[in-house]
Amino acid sequence: MEQVVANGLYLGAQYALIALGLTLIFALMNVLNFAHGQMYVLGGFVTYELYGQMHLPFVVALAASAVTLAVLGGLIERFLFRTVIRRSKREESTMLLAAGVAYFLDALILLLFGEKQRGVPKIVSGVWVSDNLIMPYDRILVGFLAVLFIAAFILMMRYTKPGRAMRALAQDRVAAQLMGVPVEFYSLVGFALGALLAGLVGGLLVAITGVNAGIGGPISIKAFMMVMIGGAGVISGAIAGGFILGMLESVGLSVLHSYGDVTYLVIFAALMAFLSVRPNGLMGKPWG
């Protein structure tokens, strides 16, 4: 049982970090960023190239993944989403744009990095073994870093000026603008931060699960599930959604394994029932 719980907590930490960026962008701009998974993949490939191929320190590669995606996210917001939001009154325009960006990044990643699964050398060797629990040290480190990044993000949102500005923006865009918050600037910062988080977790997890060009879509779907569970646009909701999904997967795969692949069937059925009762997810409305 200890192993199942540990697996769930580890999965939950990485899932929560994946979902954070998605929910941040949704909260600030009301944009469903379908390209979140592709941004994760791009972050993974940056770390793969720098750490796996050029043998730079992992920390440098991880930072490069984060910065690359932050810059890309900023550019996407400035030149694509801002333009579309300004010109179109229809919400689906941004959804279509996000889908277009996802397909574009998919094709670009395939072109730049090829179709193969890629992996990097382990960042820490060895396995921690006790009577009831086996956990490789690299997973422990990655889980710890994921929790650390989540904590840093929460503190930043709570106690810094940009964090407060983005929270204000998420609560009421018009009111924030009337109070003197430069909404366009903080929209750009928020989108870049969301993309940075995707790149960061992509770079972090390439050391455990590797990366390939085709996983962006499934990553996005999983991230949306977590956000739906927790409540769209709510940071604590995304974190809760991530840990709940991680734990459901771990427990389901352990308890239901002898019945075939019913774990996700059960999860989806439970999600449908849950959303019919609480359509806004666990935490309800934005920021609050």
Added chain:
Amino acid sequence: MARTTLPFRTALFGFASAAAIALNSGPADAANKTLNVGFVGVTSGPAAAWGTSNVRSMQTLAAWLNEKGGVKIGEDDYKINVVTFDDQKDPKRAIAGMEKMAQEGIHYVVGPNVDDGAAAVRPVAEKSGIIYFPYAFPKELYTKPASNAILGMVANYQSAPAIYKYLKEKRGVKTVAFVAANESDPLSQRDGGVAAAKALGLTVVADRDTYENDTRDFTPVLTPIVKLKPDLLVLSGVAPANAPLLIRSARELGYQGLISTETAQDAKVLEEGAGDLANGFISVGGASTPEIRSKTMEEFIDRYTKMFNEYNDESNTKVYALEYIVDTLKANPKAIDNVEEYKKTIDTFSAPNLYLKGENVLRYVGMTSFGQKRQIAVPLVVNEYKDGKFQTLFVADVD
């Protein structure tokens, strides 16, 4: 502004369309002596390595043959052109790909790479007069009344008994656990593997465990299986992208037994994804080993490597499909645009196999498994991964 740019865009689109049509004109178009051979398969996503090795093998061989002046079929010399379509492992896209081949008048297509794709394209292929070479195992594709599909490799129900028998006799395997992705290919391969293991008297301790194909962390999937401590863990139909992740998770959970699969794998992917943890992993390899390959195969490998900066062991098998198509057309030139003529030639076809040392021949097989010759003859090579390379475990024949 829009009014001034629209005619230009329209003209540009029209020109692009016309150019595309002109460049893709008919397949066996004797006027320009080009033999178009299609590929419909997966070249993106977790199973991309399977289709990519197909396409690259075809492109390498086509370039090589074209460099020598093309191939003489009947009285005419033909340059070979490979027309590719990425079905993304999606049966709907596979159908679209086969329809595209039909529209372009192509009669010979390599692929698809997986069961559901191969089954999905069957009606289009049969209606449009296309012979296709799937890397998929459902027997219905190759048994009567089906007649247009020719299996391009060794099927798992042919390789699994040989592998399990070897491991039982040489490595003392008594218990086996199976894990498969929740998709038609891996599940049917798992069922075939379970039947083969039971027929050999092995004890199957797990045969229901599955995972989603896009799983990134397999530790929760493998935790209950590793507890059973099987002598052999079979990764049924595992995609090359998932194999290193599964191996790594199993080893990190303390699994000490053997791990095998009946699908082909990529040594580079295993090395990057699992490193030393993949040592000892057993898989079906490309149909050539250093001991049995000829100088022609060595030159093919050299050309492929120069063209794509890397080589995939599986291409030792994938090179054969185009070779069989060309040599069968040479044997019966009437088949250039008539697949019924091709089918007539299959039963008696024989040509030298230039890729193997000694007196080996290309021939169609499959009587034992399918009741008709709807499989190309390639050696069954079983590999063991060791320090970044595959080593030959044993070689066997099919049929």
